[in-house]
Amino acid sequence: MTTHPLPARPRPKQPDGTARTDKSKAKRRPRRRSRYAFTIPALIFLAAFSLFPLLQLVRMSFSDVTSATLNGAWPFVGLANYVAGFESGVTGAALTRTALFVVVVTVVGMVMGLLAAIALRTRGHWSNALLAVMVFAWALPPVVNGSVWKFLLADDGLVNTIARATGVTETALPFLYDQYWALGAVAFVNSWAVIPFNALVFRAALLNIEPEVFEAVALDGASRWQEVRHIMIPSVRPTMLVLLVLTIVYGFRSFDFIYVMTFGGPGDATNTLPFLGYLQAFSRFQFGLGASTSVVAVLVVLVLAVLYARSIHREESE
C-alpha cells in the first residue's frame, strides 16, 4: 500500500473567510502563539528518531564502516565511498535502472489511474464493486500483493499457463528471471499497486464537475472523446501535477515489491538506487558504501520534494 496526503485546497463552498482574517486576529490575541507548544512532542520525537539518524547516515557515508566497526570508531575516509560507488559503475547503473523503473511506474500509474477514474465515474453495481476491490487491493500490505504476483508470474503460474494455452508462447516467459523482463515486471506490479490511489484522486476531481456542464455539452452534441478531452482532462489538471510528483516519488522510493519478488536479482537487474543501498549495507555489510548510495538517493528525493512543494504552491494559487 502506498499513500501520500494531498495538499489542502481552498474550500470554495465553505463560508469561512477564516484563513484570511487569521493574521489580524492573531495580532489581537497573543494567546494564539501558545499553539506552537502543540508541536513540541513531534519536534522532539522526529529530532531523535528521524533527523539524528539522517545525520548519522551522512557521517557514515564519509567513513569506512563495516559490520565489524559498526558500533566502534569510524575512520574518516572523505569521499572514498562515493568515488568507489561511481567508479565501479554500480551507482550509475543503478541510477539508469531507477530512471527506467520510475518511468514505467509513472506512465502506467498515471494513464491507468485516469482511465480507471473515467470508467468508474459512472455509478452502478459493477463500478462500485470494482472500485471497492481496487481500494482493497491497494490497502493490502505490499508483501501480500508482491507474493501473489510472484506466484502469478512464476514459470508454472497463471499468466504463463494462459500464455501457453493460448499459444502466445511455447516455453514459459521468464518474467522474474530475465534481467529486462524482471525490471519491467516489478515496475508493472508497482504501478498496479498505485493505480487505485491515483484513480481515487482523479475520481474525486471528476466528481467535482457540475452535472450541468455535461448536460450542456450533451446538448451541443459533444462526443464522448470530446467530453474527456475538453471537460474531464482540464478539470483534473490541477491535481495532475501534484499526483505526478507523488507517483514519481512512490516509484523512486519503492523497495517492498523488489524485496519480495526479485530481491534485486537476477544478478543486479532490479537493484534500484534505494534497494542497492540496502543490499550493500545489509547483505554485503559495507555500511559506509551503502550509506553513500543512500545519501545519493536522499538527495534525489530532496529535489523531488522541492518540486512537490512548488507544485502544491501552484495548485493552491490556481
Next chain:
Amino acid sequence: MNTAAGPVNIAVKVLLTLLYGVPLLWILLTSLKDSSDVFGAETALIFEPQITSYADALNGALFSALGQSVIIAGGTTVLTLCIAIPAGYGLARTRGLPVSIGLGLLIALQMLPQTANVIPLFQLFGDWGLLDSVLGVILADTALLTPFAIILLRPFFRAVPHQLEEAAAIDGAPAFRTFASVVLPVARNGVATTGTLVFLLAWGEFLYAVNFFLSPGTYPLSALLAQQVSAFGIDWPGLMALAVLTSIPVLIVYSITYRLLRDGLTVGAVK
C-alpha cells in the same frame, strides 16, 4: 452526462476487473489447494478444497507472529496519533516562516526512502539497546509514519471553524482543554482516516521488522511472509494461506472504514 457506458469504458472495466479481481481470487483458491494441484492446468479452477494449508499454518508460531503484528501496528498507531494530532493542530493554527520550514521538512521526511532510514537506525538501535525489541520497531515505525500523519491531519484541523474555539476561550478554558473538548471531536473524521491508514501501513511494514528482530521467532506476520517468499522452494499453498491470514485483519479494518478511505482520503484531504 453520457451515463450509458461506451465500449471503451466497458473495455477498461473488464481489464481492471481481471487485473484486480483475479489476483485476489487466486490467493484464496491457491490457499485451499493441495500442493500437487497448485500448478496443474486442469486443477486451476476445479479441485478438491483443502484446509490443510491453514491447519499447517495455524500453529503456535503463527499466533505469536499475529500477536507481534497486533502489538506493533496497535502501538505504532497510538503513539503516532499521540504525537501527530497535537502537531497537526499546532501547524494548522500557526503561520509564518517556522511553519513553512516545518511543513517542508515533513514533506521531505515522508518522501525519504525507507531503505535509507534503516541503515542508521540499525546502528543507533544497536547502541541504544533497542534491537530485537518490539519497542524499537514501534519507535522506528512511528518515526516513519508521523510526518505523513501530521500532513494528513493538518487540513482537517484547518477546517474546524475558529469561532468554536473562541467561544470556548471566552469561557476561560485553557488551550489544551479547548483543543481536546472542542476541536478534536469536530475533526474526528480526520483522526479516524489517519488512524486507519497508519494502522494499515504499520501492519504491512516489514523492512524494520526483518532487520531489527534478530530471529524469525519474534517476527510479525508481514516479516514472516517477506522471509518465506524470498526463500528457495516456496510452499505456495502454505504461503498463500499465510497471505490470507495476514490480510484478514486488513479486510476487517477495510470493511469498517471503506467509506472513510474512499472519500476521506481524497475529498477530505484534497479539499
